[in-house]
Amino acid sequence: MTMNPHISLPRQHGPPPNFGGTAPNNRSDGVRMPRFFKRLFKFPQMDFEMAVWEMTSLIIAPKKVFRSIYYHKQTRNTWHRPDPSFTYLLSFFLLLTSLAWGLAYADGFVKTLRIMLVFIFVHFLAFSLLVSTAAYFLVGRLLGPGVPGLPGRRRQGLFSQPGESEQLEFGYCFDVSIRAFFPVWVFLYVVQFVLMPLIASNHWVSLFFGNTLYLVAFGYYTVITFLGYNALPFLHHTELLLVPTAILAVLWFISLFGFNLPKHLAPVLWAGAKLRKGV
Incomplete structure (x- = not known):
């Protein structure tokens, strides 16, 4: 007797296949929990290797970071990662840099702890949420598809669902914001900390170098934000997002006439601690 394997063919009117995503929800009145929150504490499933690659590319070649979103859109049906x-x-x-800033410039454990909390939850997370919320409403309506005369004027969802038309997702706005923050961390939280004794001195060369550091950091933030939204095919005139670079250049030039940015905008000052060593 020969045993032939039985292969069942998919039903003609069966549910759509699920390629790596969450199980389809057939309830029309229910709301699915976004996959981001489902994976929030599943550390073994997180791709930290990909995150390290993105961080490296954001400094060297930031455009590469957003090239893979098309593949992600095809496999996961969402622009948000x-x-x-x-x-x-x-x-x-x-957390590590806040410990360094606290040990160098804060007095005591309480102030160091305060710097840690402010760096992570205020500077990074709260600021990224604020920027992503503003971009979600402004970019989605002003640069997205919509009715003539008012581009993007339509319903927007926080996270796209299967079968929905192209729309700007809040999750993707947050993805862009946190990635744009990485160069800010590199230049203002790491490089500035290492060179603080030099750039905070009372010399014009120190003023020039310190202020240029802020120009580069915020310039990176603007360019990466532009690249993130420019990668979406349904957004138009995204070059308008580069306008802040001209404003930053003008402010940087004005600051060279005596306004030392590190003395007024150093990250540890935002946390309420006072800099020592002549600052």
């Missing part, structure tokens, strides 16, 4: 590994990794780096 539901993997919090980048957020966790950058938060950990901010």
